[in-house]
Amino acid sequence: MRNTEKIPTLIKNPFPHVVVKNFLDDQTLDLVTYALAGLEYEFDDSDLFNYLSFGLTDVDHPVINILRDDLGDKAWRDEVAKRFGVKKLSKIDMSAYVYGLGSFLLPHDDQVEDRIIAYSLHLTDIEIAEKMGGALHMYEADDAGKSKLVKSIIPEYNSLIMFEVSDKSWHQVGEVLEDIQRLTVTGWYHA
């Protein structure tokens, strides 16, 4: 179950985003972490990214179903829509990602189809230090495409990061520089 029904005030720059700390209760967190550890992840390697992933949107599993509700039931979708000031959110998709040593996701803005809000629930149960890599980097870009790193969010266990998808939502996952497993459940709230 969720620990909260409220989302803190948005941070506006470089694009609207928010971090909800301590998102799941301890029991759900343990069950979810255990369920995700048992998945057979696929290795994905392209010009844009390098990580392990497992699609969860259509998985019928008691714990994953609870997690899907916690992230995407109507009450929470309405709260997300209200906080970001966007129209009704109809559904979510979700996948689990594991970033190990050398994994990365290069800058992109997430603009695909009807994605409105991006989210990432961080489930790495160790304290990640900046030098380990794996932070979420947020950029500003000028009209010519030159970027400036504005903010880095270091993944914190059981924190839910959300941001509004737009032509300004340039972000990346920094290369993981140590032998850790950066685990997230990530996806989008759709129109």
Place this chain on the structure above:
Amino acid sequence: MPDIHFYYLAKETISNLKMIFNSSDVPFLRLSKFLDIESVDYKPNLVDDENIGYFRRKKGPAILEDFWKSTEFIDFLCNVTDLNPKFSSANHLSYSAGDYSLLHMEESAPKRLAVVYDFTKKWRLEWGGNDLYFSPGKEHLICNRDYGSLMIVKLEKGDLSCTRYVSLKSKDSARIDFVTYDLD
């Protein structure tokens, strides 16, 4: 101007290269130790070149620009590919730690011959920075860094290429002359 290694100018070699190039799924040749470049100036003036979501690197004039435009080299290309390439552009590109280019930066590129000459020294495989060639429905072509190698690839409209992300652990830069020739 540098000289093409005499081995690559032998009649038998050219005949073999032509056969290899035209029998590949994605027509390509990888020629090691292609040139004698001991006397070349390796310090071009480079400037930051970024378009977020497409590429981040340094860029400058090709080190061997005159050579890539020369009759000698274009004749060589004609002989080993059976194509009629016309010089289009040449740049020196340098990819340091954190730099990258992505395939979709070439989405609007026409049919072309891409030529990449590798100036990268002391490279480690785990630093990434390899060249990737993508042709829909075919196997990816991956070209790891190899000092002194020349890569020649025929790319159709819709085919894409890039230099992959360079690890933050990299202690050097991947440096290439990247040259394109238009094809009829």
